[in-house]
Amino acid sequence: MIKKKKIYSWACDYSNITGEGILARKFISDLKKNNIIILSTPKKFNFLESNKYAKIFLHRHAYPFIGLLFCWYNFFLNRKVCYVNYLPLWNFFLFTLAPPKTLYGPITGGANFYKKDKLNFNIRKYLFPIFYRISILFISFRKKRFIFSTQLLKKFTNNKLRTKILFNYALTLFNKKKVGKKKIDFVIYYKKHSNKNLIFPYKFINKLINQHIKIHIVGDQYKSKAVINHGFVKRKKVLKLLSISKYTIASGENLYSIFSIDCINHKVNILVNTNSNPEIIFFKNMFIYNNFKNQKINFKKVNYLKKDLQEITYLKNRFRLFFKQL
Secondary structure, eight states: OOOOEEEEEEESOOOSSSHHHHHHHHHHHHHHTTEEEEEEOGGGGGGGOOSHHHHHHIIIIIHHHHHHHHHHHHHHTTOEEEEEESOBTTOTHHHHSSOTTOEEOOBBOOOOOOTTSHHHHHIIIIIHHHHHHHHHHHHHHSOSOEEBSSSTTGGGSOHHHHTTEEOOGGGGGOOOOOOOOOOEEEEEEEOOOTTHHHHOOHHHHHHHHHTTOOEEEEESOOSOTTSEEEESOOHHHHHHHHHTEEEEEOOTTOTTOHHHHHHHHTTOEEEEEGGGOOOOOSOGGGEEEEOSSOOOOOOOOOOOOHHHHHHHHHHHHHHHHHHHTO
């Protein structure tokens, strides 16, 4: 019997209500199949999270560097280390400063951005590609293989580097679920974010409200008494809502977000903005193109195509082999 290795792992976010946290839980679960995981999270620093903005700053900017210190500490103790998240490709410090042989969790990040906010647009258009390439350079030096949550950033890699990268890890969360009678018209994930806000279809939702269409919102509070705001609830509650929902609206910057995959699992029709020119690769029949000007939508009962199921099975097998070979 092969003796399991201990891996000392750091996760900035291990929540069951955020995309980062859910992805981290899936990653750790996959690691545990062949290893013993000693997981550390920033719980001891919770007292610093005095308000929402302090929490965001700590998770995105402070905790990652605490995670690097955690990795170096355990590396000097001759332990195998893993940095799970927060892991956007633009944060090149995480790829340049981590100890040798560090195992990384799913790399995240989106390549879609919009011109409405000039500062946000200029940062994402001009600075982020530079940061991506610095990260990619150091990834190419490391001997470990890497996994990416989606393939949005695939265009920044070359053919040689792609031989050591596995894309679309988030899609391994696909798992067919039993669905109930579709009683709810829309369940929408609403998150206030500098990039997301620019593409969120407020006018379209307001048109739906005027048509007295039932809309449930999870995440941040949507300012309308006509919708049902659930807030940030546990994933179990979200999945229950999706099982009886007809439609949702895709996140413009990432069609295959964790929420979208949960929708696919529960056969929820996903509306996507025609004007955003989306790259739909998997489960094409689950997406409905809409210009968000016409509120008349025909619900379609969808079934999984054999081709999609075969592709996801192949994808899951590739990741299963990845974790087995660590």
